Amino acid sequence: MDLVTKAKWDKAARNFDVMAGFGPEKRWAPVKTKLFSKMGTGRILFLAVGTGLDVPFFPPGRNIVGIDISDKMLEKARVRTDAYDGKIELQAVDVHDMPFPEGSFDQVFTSCTFCSVPRPVEGLKALRRVLVPGGELHMFEHTGSRYFPFNSMLNQMTWLSKRFGPDMNRDTVTNAKIAGFTVREVTHVYLDVVKTISATA
Ligand SMILES: C[S@@+](CC[C@H](N)C(=O)[O-])C[C@H]1O[C@@H](n2cnc3c(N)ncnc32)[C@H](O)[C@@H]1O
Structure with a gap:
């Protein structure tokens, strides 16, 4: 396990709900509900x-295995x-x-993860x-932008944000x-920054 990354997110767990729980979750709720409605009855x-x-x-x-590098995050998730x-x-x-054998799952879902x-x-x-x-991969992610000035802003923000949490670009x-x-499908939710991505393995 990458202990540096684990320590960063263990620390972020203390205030994570205050930072992310109110505004972003309310705003993106319909998008996430639609994305996660693709969860089937498999693994x-x-x-x-x-x-x-x-x-x-x-x-x-549904029958879901949920993972995270941070046990402090998972304590709160319970x-x-x-x-x-x-x-x-x-x-x-x-x-x-991951300790899972090849081909263990039919679908993977994730949200705001590949920034981190x-x-x-x-x-x-x-x-x-x-x-x-x-098998299917469905992601809700924020990414960098192709367009000025957002690309430049997100590059600059990353310099700071990556110390405490995610990269923005x-x-x-x-x-x-x-x-x-x-x-298979990319849906832009906010500019070209917040998006859902659906792909197959
Ligand atoms: C921005 S948070 C998103 C959490 C949650 N999906 C949400 O949207 O509220 C990023 C999460 O990725 C986890 N993470 C970061 N690197 C990871 C890794 N290498 N393996 C598993 N989880 C990781 C962190 O612990 C953190 O909980």
Whole structure:
């Protein structure tokens, strides 16, 4: 496990709900609800559960393995996962080092994660390994922008934001392609910065 990354997110867990829980979650709720409604009845991996802010948007009755590198995040998530009307098994796991055999899952879902995972292409390749061939990856992500002045602003913000939390300027669509995924659909939610990405392994 990458202990530097774990320590950063353990620290961020203290105030995470104050920073992310109110504004962003209310604003993106309909988008996340629509994205997570794609959860089927097969084996589902949810990467980067964080404090569980995404859980209220999951459809009921699913069987989900939820992972995060930070056990401090997962401690906070338990209140929300316990309230879920279905099964969520939590494990403190680094995406770069998952203990699951190849093809363990039919679908992977994640939200605001590939701004944070230190080696995004390697992390995405690791997800491809644990998916069945043709398995689905669905992401809600914020990324860098192609357009001035947003690209420049997000590059400058990253210098500071990465010390405490995420990078603001990643190109997650390209990273998914480099990792070997076939990107099926990209939906822009806010400018070309906040988006959903659906891909197959
Ligand atoms: C910005 S938070 C998003 C949390 C949650 N999905 C949400 O939207 O509220 C990023 C999360 O990624 C997790 N994370 C960062 N690097 C990781 C890694 N290598 N493996 C697993 N989780 C990781 C952090 O611990 C943190 O909970």
